[in-house]
Amino acid sequence: MSVHCQKCPLRRRPAFKQLTEDELSFMDSFKMGELHVDAGAPVILEGSNSPHFYTVLRGAGMRDKGLADGRRQVVNFIFPGDLVGLQSGLLGEMKHGVEAVSDMALCVFSRERLWELFRQHPERAYDVTWLAATEERSLGEALLSVGRRAAKERIAQLLIYMLRRAVESGFTKDEARMRFPFRQQDLADAAGLSSVHTNKTLQALRRQGMIRLDAGELEILKPAALGELAEYSEPVDPPGRPLL
Amino acid sequence: MSVHCQKCPLRRRPAFKQLTEDELSFMDSFKMGELHVDAGAPVILEGSNSPHFYTVLRGAGMRDKGLADGRRQVVNFIFPGDLVGLQSGLLGEMKHGVEAVSDMALCVFSRERLWELFRQHPERAYDVTWLAATEERSLGEALLSVGRRAAKERIAQLLIYMLRRAVESGFTKDEARMRFPFRQQDLADAAGLSSVHTNKTLQALRRQGMIRLDAGELEILKPAALGELAEYSEPVDPPGRPLL
DNA sequence: CGGAGGATTGAGAATCTTCAATAAACGTGG
DNA sequence: CCACGTTTATTGAAGATTCTCAATCCTCCG
Known part of the structure; x- marks a missing residue:
């Protein structure tokens, strides 16, 4: 039983941009379901090529990259509202993994419909790019x-x-x-x-x-x-x- | 006298995606002119809020960030075809600077028309996002x-x-x-x-x-x-x- | 209670930095 | 084409930050 976008508790927060009813109902149709991950478990594996990408609904996690001998770099920390797995959607393969640090809930989107989003909802496409640019900015700071x-x-x-x-x-x-x-x-x-x-x-x-x-x-x-x-x-x- | 996109020498390279005639002529109308920067000179200042963004046509450069006491981090190196200054276009302010390492030529785009691109040319918008995601990937590797x-x-x-x-x-x-x-x-x-x-x-x-x-x-x-x-x-x- | 994972501590060792001096490369004007 | 000033590369040595190792402690949990 997953939350409908129209009554998503996250969207009520002032830090997030508000959408119109129409936009909300599109996002709701775009959402395929919810993924729940236990603390400590992987959300996305580095190198994987998942057909999904996600928005974090609840919980915190991190993006990380590993070297063969076990050395690991945490690339960023993840909080509610973050878009995760976009790399595999756009580029075909995740170059970092994502793991849950606390129990997490994520909204699931289909990567196949990403293109539809770009074509039919330019404002949402702009938002995706905004998020990608913001992530890049964080990595620069790191x-x-x-x-x-x-x-x-x-x-x-x-x-x-x-x-x-x-x-x-x-x-x-x-x-x-x-x-x-x-x-x-x-x-x-x-x-x-x-x-x-x-x-x-x-x-x-x-x-x-x-x-x-x-x-x-x-x-x-x-x-x-x-x-x-x-x-x-x-x-x-x-x-x-x-x-x- | 700036090069028209239709006869851009860069586009002939196999590494780059080919566009249709229509797309080319749109890009050409999107292009406002060319910027030429001498080796060693800044292209974009960190913290600036330029009305333009650019695609590198010729030459190499780097993105960098500085601390108050002079410490500096080069965030990435820049080569022809790279999109530069997108941060200010999307987010309002550059969090890194860009400087030319060799003499550079860049195509100039107007940030005001970025939205038009998203609305009217979803494929190009997708490309912008692709480039942003690729840049993020590079920073992760770095x-x-x-x-x-x-x-x-x-x-x-x-x-x-x-x-x-x-x-x-x-x-x-x-x-x-x-x-x-x-x-x-x-x-x-x-x-x-x-x-x-x-x-x-x-x-x-x-x-x-x-x-x-x-x-x-x-x-x-x-x-x-x-x-x-x-x-x-x-x-x-x-x-x-x-x-x- | 026992075990596991995580935090803390001490000590010696390594990588990397800073300082400082020299050498080489480069561009400019004569 | 050469002298000269400036920038960049190179080298040595001492010192600092950070690492590794290894032991101990703590907390949480079944």
């Missing part, structure tokens, strides 16, 4: 972090980013606090650090009273100081984020 | 490199990638060799390494007879060995790359 920032700056940047995404997407109600189902290893793999050094860096941030991170919860205690450390600039996405 | 690969592997990966792009885009005729206008500092900023260490890494690759890099030219002498080092997998982009 690349700058991993390539040029020191460990403490990277972790600061990541935590701020994750909290912002969590707030915008409604993953958390609180402005400064969120449920944090990620492991330190996940942070490490996103920051390009070892888990040991990530742990020590987190300790340092705690000692400075910048953050709290325990019992599966993250709180940013000194947003200004942490933001300065990360040299973080709020991206200005004036209109609501599109939601497929 | 992120994996910088985050998890050792220096030698990173440089190997970069050189292979650059040569492949150069070949596909027609920047070079040769399969194993290219004109190489980039500085070691640029490689370093792309790999997330210091220029000193980049230099020493290049020496090591030379000593192993893997590459030749001098006199502004790069040659890959042992593609198999270098590819294995980089754990490089050829991306399969079966149909031609779209060219706006």
Whole structure:
């Protein structure tokens, strides 16, 4: 029993762009069903060529890439509203995997109908492109972090980013606090650090009273100081984020 | 005196998707003119909000991001056929800059007419999205490199990638060799390494007879060995790359 | 209660950085 | 065509950040 787009709880959030009744009913017809994935399980395998792509309805996850010897890079974290699996829809093969970090629910779309969307709903097509460009922007930011920032700056940047995404997407109600189902290893793999050094860096941030991170919860205690450390600039996405 | 799309030399290359006469004449009307930029000069400034976006016609460049204290990350290298400045067209502001490494020529498009393209030419809109997704894929690959690969592997990966792009885009005729206008500092900023260490890494690759890099030219002498080092997998982009 | 996965800690080792100096390459004007 | 200034490449050495190893602790769960 999957949720109809017309009464999708996500769409009620102000962070997302509102659609007209007509658009909603098209999206509803576009939606094939829902996928529910347990925490820790893969949503999409790297290298796969799935006939579906998805919008995250509930829960958080991550995109990651692996090397043959087990080294892993987390490419981005995923929150409600994110479009996932577009690569296989457009390019034929996923070059990163997606896994659930908490239990997730995703709306399922058929890649075959993507073309129909482009032809019949240019506004939705524009939205897809908007999301792709935004994802590219995030990866650019991550690349700058991993390539040029020191460990403490990277972790600061990541935590701020994750909290912002969590707030915008409604993953958390609180402005400064969120449920944090990620492991330190996940942070490490996103920051390009070892888990040991990530742990020590987190300790340092705690000692400075910048953050709290325990019992599966993250709180940013000194947003200004942490933001300065990360040299973080709020991206200005004036209109609501599109939601497929 | 700018080139008409109908007789664009780039389009003749097999690597690019062919358009019909109708499509070509639309693209030609879409094209506002040409921009010529000298080597070393900026094409787009980070943080700018330009009314234009571009397709690279000739020459090579790079996308980069900077931090306040001067640290810089090269986010990607740019070759003919690449779409540049789409971020400002879609999202309102460039989060990376673009600079010319050799003299460049670019076709100029108006961001205002991007919407018209989406509405009236869904196939071209699809192409734009394809290009955005491909760019995202490249950044993911770069992120994996910088985050998890050792220096030698990173440089190997970069050189292979650059040569492949150069070949596909027609920047070079040769399969194993290219004109190489980039500085070691640029490689370093792309790999997330210091220029000193980049230099020493290049020496090591030379000593192993893997590459030749001098006199502004790069040659890959042992593609198999270098590819294995980089754990490089050829991306399969079966149909031609779209060219706006 | 026992086990498993994750967090934490300490210590030694490695990769990579920074500093600083020299050499080579390149472009420009005479 | 040469001298000269500027940029880029190269090299050595010392130092720092970050990594690996390995042990311990903790928490959660069946």
